[in-house]
Amino acid sequence: MAIGHDAVLSEDDETTPLEYRHENDVLRIYGFWLFIATDLVLFGTLFATYVVLRANTAGGPSESQLFEVPIFTAETLILLTSSFTCGLATFQMHRKKHGWLSFWLVVTVLLGATFIGLELSEFITYATHGATMQRSAFLSAFFTLVGTHGIHVSMGILWMLSILYQLWRTGLNSTTARKVFVVGLYWHFLDVVWVFIFTVVYLTGVAH
């Protein structure tokens, strides 16, 4: 609700995307980009920690003993697909197709939930084999890095559900459009982080 110098920028200008028509919304999108920057530093720090501690297994299981190619490949494919469907949702939003927008958001949420389910089952498998967070510095770093991403995805799911509710209540307007756009940014960002987890943690890990 920024106190704009002129609160309405271009209400009727059809060439401006819906989410950019109020100064409030422009500021929020801008602010959200900065939030992503902070989150990027946060993940960067976790990656650095992981890289430093990855060999410190304290006699416990190592990366190559733990990671299973089919599981993390499946996780990767599902999350990449969800990013694509999320992109489709934003695309439909720009075409003002309310129904399609909601449909693709629901698909994204379902894919995200599947991803979380797979990740949880992966974690549980590790834990039942004695590879818990308390076992070694490597495992502490692994669970924290991948788990932090998982918590981010879970928050994203809750957020999308709340936006779906708001879309259903108030329809598509500049506010809900901005929210869809921002949650999309968030989702794509998580996808990028996952690509790094996929390469730095899993691929490098099994190659060792």
Add this chain to the structure above:
Amino acid sequence: MTMYGFIRRSVQWMALLFCGLSTTGCSSNVLVFHPAGPVSRIEEHLIIMSIILVTIVVVPVILLLWYIVRTFRDTPNNPAPYEPEWSESRVLESIWWGIPIIIVAVLGFFTVKDTFALTRPPEKVTNPLTILVTSLDWKWMFQYPGQQVATVNYCEIPASRPVQFVLTSNAPMNSFWVPELGGQEYTMPGMAMRLWLQADQPGIYYGHGANFSGKGFAHMQFNVHAVKQTQFDAWVKHLKRTAPPLTMDGYHGLVRPSVVGQMSFSSYPPTIFRDMIMQEGGMYMKHDMTILGTAD
């Protein structure tokens, strides 16, 4: 009271204070300015040079401030020029971008030179003495791998011979500091760090832990006794004859938090230093392996 008066007074007062400080600066209590070995001498020279270099900027700044505040007061009949729009000068600004750059370049050059120099032994000798130092809660343990004796809270070194201290900790990290012989280095669990020191003359040098490690930290004082080589050999023989051995149980007792006085041991379990470092993270560090390799 005017501002001017206050400033004049505080300048005089500060000059007095500095005189006072500089006279104490010569007393033997000022350990950093009483170097007793080549390492601390290198550091003292760099410190003095850095003081001179920064003075080149600090003194003009304070004098300029004094002059400007005195001259350009907002009083009705002040004859000094007033140019409210004057706010740019290429020449002046180049001067004060330039001078600090030169100072940093000079100081930086000597800093780099000394930083590298201090990682090497102070003199080229074939047989430096090696002492393994462990900081414990809250005491210092010294092991002599060449002599197979150990001490707590004091260490004996031969004067005029480079000593290679290999530092670690079996407690929260600390820092090994003997100001008259040279600057400090951290003792950290799972790490083996090397610190070269050397004493010119026999003497007793004050040492203290420098990194806070808990309740008994303030009591982590130790003395470094520098003696002639022959006396050092006699001391080792004396220890071998009279002191008790350090057993594994005895070592675990030392690891437990306590404040103790000086102790001596005629022998110690030979691998405890290496084992402890390996167990607490040394096994993941190539760096530790190389240093431990030279220490045995």
Add this chain to the structure above:
Amino acid sequence: MPGYDRHHPTPFFVSGDPMIYASDVLIALTLVGVVFVLTYFRRWRWLWEEWITTVDHKKIGIMYLLAALAMMFRGGVDSELMRTQLAFPNNHFLGAEHYDQIFTTHGTIMILFMAMPLIFAMMNIAVPLQIGARDVAFPYLNAISFWLFFFGAMLFNLSFVIGGSPDAGWVSYPPLTETPFDPGPGENFYLLALQISGIGSIATGINFLVTILKMRAPGMTLMRMPLFPWSVLSASVLIIFAFPALTIALALLLLDRLAGAHFFTMLQGGNPMMYVNLFWVWGHPEVYIVVLPAFGIFSEVFATFSRKRVFGYTSMVASLMTIAVISYFVWAHHFFTMGAGPGVNSFFAIASMCVGIPTGVKVFNWLFTMFKGRIRTSLPMLWAIGFIPNFAIGGATGIMLAAAPGDYQYHNSYFLIAHFHQVLIGGVVYGMLAGMYYWWPKMFGFILDERIGRWAFWLFNIGFYVCFMPQYQLGFMGMTRRVYIYPADMGWSTLNLISTVGAYLMGIAFVLIVVEILYSAVWGVRDTTGDPWDGRTLEWSLPSPAPHYNFAHVPVVTERDAWWGQKEARKKGEIQKETRPFQPIHMPRNSGRPFIMSLCFFIGGFGLVFEWYPLALVGLVGILTSLLMRSVERDTDYYIPVEEIQHIESNLGRA
């Protein structure tokens, strides 16, 4: 790894020390007093509607300022206690445990709960007014930031009476802070309090960066912006890129302590050096986060009280940005003695020295701002002038510390203590006090008393040198920091006693400032013009205090020092009266949710401190519910009608 057992049960309420009981009584009496006063004068509704729920940047700034002064008192009492203990050798005024807790809380409070809120206070009060905006970009988020800081500070201070204070130093290095060595909840208080207020700090960084980049008045290009917003811009960038590292360092240590993870433990592959690096990757930029806004304030004050343009504006901007960038490449100078190797130490040594270059440039530019000016030594200017010699010496010893081999001798000694107090007090505290005196009339409509203020300044300034100059020498004499007791035969006794006298002088000065504030509230000179200092920037074009919408008409800016320019033009009769009609003003609604949500953070944090997970869960659910409710909330803003603006402005004599 020492396997000894130190798990003795910790009592919930801290007990056993008469000083603690005395403070318990004082705290209880204060609380009763506050409740009584609020009830007696029927001020509860006022407190809730005017302050707790406010999203107005000016009121949030005032709350930051008051909280920071309270924390300065707490941290100051800590320091007086420490100096009393150290006044004499072999003194037994405080025991080791007590002393350890006090230096830990002193450092933590002064950096995170005094310096940070003090800069946030100045940012909030001045930045929107200086750039001609009606509030910050996200006023609701701004309120959340404040309340997160507030409850973080409360959680930290609670450890004084409940559970016990942290006692491992403000840097909180593991493995000393791991459970085997530090089993009590004190360390958890540290970790969670910093985490909660840290989230607020990140949000503030984002908020002000967007505000400054996107909400400047029309015509105010970046290079026409006053230097204080420039300094806040660079500090905000630093916050955004530095604070996440602290978030992670604290979170990982908390996982070690609560979940039994092994990031920084001695066994199972943990690596304590990782924490030290993460901490200082944040910790060094943090120093510049607090000092850069102070630089900005000095630039405003020197120009205003010399009645002259700031000298070398472009250089000033360039040096702010250079300092911000370099500050990311110097963190390892906090541990040259870790033995990282000569190459690494050389790099960080030279990078650290390089910070001195732009900083030196700023000092000369400030001097030449006064040169050929007309200097008035009003209180803000007095603190600014006092800052220069202080910072010159502090900066010089900083360069000395940057020379790595020299640092092997200074590190963790009183030389280091003297250095960073000289730059942090001389830089940040002097800067913020200058800012406080400068903007006080804008906040409250009256000027702080000049006579008491001068006494306070001279006592503080002299006390400062008496306190810290001897400490440089103590460092050379081999005295290390964080020792609670020292022997009589080291020659440290006289200098320590002198230093303690200086600390008392500074304490008296603080009391005088409080007296000054109370005195001026009743008898102070009222500021009826809105421009008591003959200012240069837009905040002085407004009445004091400014109406809640700040600008009835958004100003149009055509040059630097916009208000000075307008006044000059008016003197020449060039400027027309404002003819634009009033427009309805779009404003955010007040909300109690930032307070409630931060309270939930407090509850959750408290639960985690004592590992009462159900309580932590209650807090978490509260936080998520607050977020969700905000997301679906629609009635978040309103318009002030033209008639109301007309009414307010004519009451202020401006329409």
